[in-house]
Amino acid sequence: MSAANPPPLAAPEPAVARPPGVREHRCACPASMALAQAQCIAGQLQTAIAQRGRATLAVSGGRSPIALFEQLRQQDVDWARVHLTLVDERCVPEQHPDSNALLVRKHLLQGVAAQARFTAWLDPPPWPLGLNEQAEELADPADPTAAALRAAPALAERASQRLRALGDVLDVLLLGMGDDGHTASWFPDSPGLHEALHGTQPVVHTLPRTAEHPRLTLTRAWVLAARQRHLALAGAVKLAVYQRALAAPSPALPVSFVLERAAGPIDIWMAP
Ligand SMILES: O=C1O[C@H](COP(=O)(O)O)[C@@H](O)[C@H](O)[C@H]1O
Helix, strand or coil: CCCCCCCCCCCCCCCCCCCCCEEEEECCCHHHHHHHHHHHHHHHHHHHHHHHCCEEEEECCCCCCHHHHHHHCCCCCCHHHEEEEECEEECCCCCCCCCHHHHHHHHCCCHHHHHCEEECCCCCCCCCCCHHHHHHHHCCCCCHHHHHHHHHHHHHHHHHHHHHHCCCCCCEEEECCCCCCCECCECCCCCCHHHHHHCCCCEEEECCCCCCCCEEEECHHHHHHCCEEEEEEECHHHHHHHHHHCCCCECCEHHHHHCCHHHCCEEEEEEC
16 A cells, blocks of 8 residues: 555544433542442432432343442442342343342442442242242252243332332433443343333343343333433443434333433443
């Protein structure tokens, strides 16, 4: 290639108009993102406690929030007044390594933060009549997915009751996103997605095509009702998916339904 004939320059990324509620926080690395996000959330929890005497916090699972949880648990928060719950859960027993409740217990409910109350979604007892048998089936290694699917509607109803007992509106809610564009357990073009996006009950069940385990998840109505919403994204793949999701709401990228104009304010935490 001669100097007279230079290679074509890479086209710049087209500028994407941010919906008005999207507030981006660009951080230097995942560790600094975890700290900045933890400090912001701690402030929001303390504000809720000052205003209403307690704070509710719903957290996502997966691998990404571990660093955040480990920063958050060290923050100066009146943890005894914090009521913690989940954004979504995998239909597995709580001892299973994929359990989001297990993740929360191991990485967030430690030290002073262990004073927080935790409403998990799948832990017994007391199970309502009929669910004991279904809970046992969940642990059946012969066919755990089939057993979880049979149990899922009743488990979603039970989790919904638990959510309602926390109040109509969550104070702070933390979302993650998978590389496939799912958030919470709203999976692309999959069974249960319609109910997750349009249902009015707090929790429904879904069946991912791009990940393991039947799921329980908060519905969009409950996610969008939360007073403060955060979405954390680290790594080139997730950042690229996020850019695509900003374009328009689409069931192919369910995270887009928390980014669209109608969804209201959300803090986006971004790191390379
Ligand atoms: O399955 C899930 O995935 C997403 C993203 O997880 P990550 O491992 O990529 O961080 C998570 O937000 C969700 O809570 C979880 O159940």
